[in-house]
Amino acid sequence: NDRNSMFTELEFDQETYQLQTGTLRGILCYLTDEITYQNHLMGNQDGHADDGDQILLKTFFMSYKMFTDSKTLIALLITRFDEADISRKYETRDYQANYFNNWPTQLRYRKRLVLKFIRTWLESYWDYKSDYSCLPILMNFFNETCNQVLPLESKNLMTILSNIMLVCNTADKRNKITQLVPNTLRNTRLKKMMLRFSRDLTTIEADEIS
Numbered sequence: 001n002d003r004n005s006m007f008t009e010l011e012f013d014q015e016t017y018q019l020q021t022g023t024l025r026g027i028l029c030y031l032t033d034e035i036t037y038q039n040h041l042m043g044n045q046d047g048h049a050d051d052g053d054q055i056l057l058k059t060f061f062m063s064y065k066m067f068t069d070s071k072t073l074i075a076l077l078i079t080r081f082d083e084a085d086i087s088r089k090y091e092t093r094d095y096q097a098n099y100f101n102n103w104p105t106q107l108r109y110r111k112r113l114v115l116k117f118i119r120t121w122l123e124s125y126w127d128y129k130s131d132y133s134c135l136p137i138l139m140n141f142f143n144e145t146c147n148q149v150l151p152l153e154s155k156n157l158m159t160i161l162s163n164i165m166l167v168c169n170t171a172d173k174r175n176k177i178t179q180l181v182p183n184t185l186r187n188t189r190l191k192k193m194m195l196r197f198s199r200d201l202t203t204i205e206a207d208e209i210s
Contacts, residue, residue: 001029001080001082001090003094004094006023006025006029007030009022009023009025010022010023010026018056019056024064024072024073024076025076027060028073028076028077028080028117029080031056031057031113032113032114033110033113034096034099034100034113035094035099037109037113038096057120058183061120062125065127070130070134071134071137074134074138077118080110080114081111081141082110083145088103108150111146111149111150115146115150115153115154118138118157119156122138122157122160122164122180123160123179123180124179124180124183125179125183126179128164128167128171132168135161135164142157142161143158167180
């Protein structure tokens with residue numbers, strides 16, 4: 001959970017500062033980064049995150065299986081949630097007093113962003129045919145870890161998991177299953193971006209391994 005280290009694994013457009021590519025853990029850090037999120041809120045009068053990052057989020061969910069798998073993604077998100085409070089060693093460097101009252105509040109905000117990320121995944125991009133085995137892992141995470149810190153969010157996520165399990169047990173898996181909250185990434189240009197992004201990320205991951 002070293003923010004500075006993970007941000008060095010990202011590449012941004014020099015003019016727009018939009019994220020172009022990066023490592024898996026770097027991208028997850030960026031998409032769940034409380035400082036980046038607050039910067040977007042301050043920079044947008046309507047209070048919404050930057051459109052480019054919304055495209056990135058959708059792009060990520062629709063292409064992540066080209067370079068990783070769901071269990072690896074869940075493991076990285078659990079690490080990002082930081083139950084062990086490893087992030088405390090970076091308090092002096094990373095604490096943003098202009099956004100948060102104290103360091104625990106800042107970390108709590110980050111945890112909410114991690115759960116918001118997971119909720120978007122479950123509601124709009126879940127792979128009903130291949131990821132059923134991931135549900136017990138998430139259920140345990142919500143019950144044993146999240147519930148101690150963010151009980152309301154945990155309860156809501158457990159409800160979503162129950163709905164997914166109900167769909168899995170009743171739907172005809174030979175047909176395409178409709179998402180709980182349908183996503184809207186249908187534009188051809190965005191799909192091309194998705195493919196380019198995933199190819200770039202795969203190359204980076206391969207280079208790291210070698």
